[in-house]
């Protein structure tokens with residue numbers, strides 16, 4: 001089997017409402033997504049999606065993703081898409097780094113492999129069943145009462161696990177948010193406080209040693225070094241996200257005792273092949289993991305959910321659905337959807353999502 005064509009679609013995705021990060025320093029109101037279709041000489045077609053969360057959340061942006069695909073395309077044509085490790089080695093040789101560019105290419109190759117094998121990705125990734133996975137809500141930064149109100153709204157939609165965004169400039173406000181939310185959570189609910197790099201180490205140590213709550217704290221500071229410094233001085237379990245890109249970053253995080261868990265996002269680490277490698281390492285060292293994608297439509301959400309559903313329950317916390325934040329849905333009814341706070345990956349062979357090219361508009365590029 002050989003890759004015969006790569007077709008690129010650019011989707012402008014307005015968010016249903018603005019999304020704030022890092023204590024309100026970063027505002028997002030639309031996403032720039034890239035859908036990639038890979039065709040083969042045996043008539044099997046695979047789909048992938050790359051969708052950075054804006055251009056300020058990670059070192060990734062939409063135009064760069066499509067430029068990277070243009071660079072890699074000549075080196076991908078003629079390869080066997082089923083040989084995933086070889087495809088990734090070719091991409092790493094021809095374009096070092098740029099993980100976010102490689103993710104939709106890798107994802108589309110996994111889709112093809114699953115279709116050829118006649119197996120859903122949750123099974124190819126080692127899972128026992130299409131396990132329903134708890135879905136994290138997204139609680140924007142606000143006053144404690146505002147955030148508790150958003151949690152109550154999410155609970156009414158069935159969510160039992162929440163991602164609460166904190167990390168303002170005033171430690172007293174974050175102390176109040178953590179104490180109020182941990183005390184006010186409905187019974188049986190869990191919360192991860194996601195700081196999105198907004199604290200300095202000193203503020204992180206001050207806030208976390210001032211609260212009684214022992215919930216997960218995600219990405220307290222900007223760098224792995226700073227987070228490792230904080231982890232040695234606080235009692236909360238630490239989860240890392242934005243500072244982990246390569247496998248080596250995850251190895252360093254483990255060897256330095258910098259965290260008890262990580263957030264795995266295929267579009268941050270380079271696709272399902274790299275995400276699976278990190279997931280398997282996380283299982284071997286006993287991490288607990290949120291497995292989701294950076295953002296995008298139900299296509300990217302579904303790829304990440306296959307990996308989440310194939311992860312042992314002892315190591316799996318929750319997933320998250322980026323498409324729930326979008327104003328429009330280019331693949332209505334397909335893929336991972338929230339059902340009472342849970343989402344289940346499809347069991348059709350491959351990814352289980354088949355976008356309608358007509359709904360995507362004209363391709364912006366094609367390579368054959």
Ligand SMILES: O=C([O-])C1=[NH+]CCC1
Pocket residue numbers: 021053057194196241263294295
């Ligand atoms: O986990 C995270 O940091 C984010 N999820 C969506 C945007 C940022």
Ligand SMILES: [Mg+2]
Pocket residue numbers: 194196218219241242263
């Ligand atoms: Mg995060």
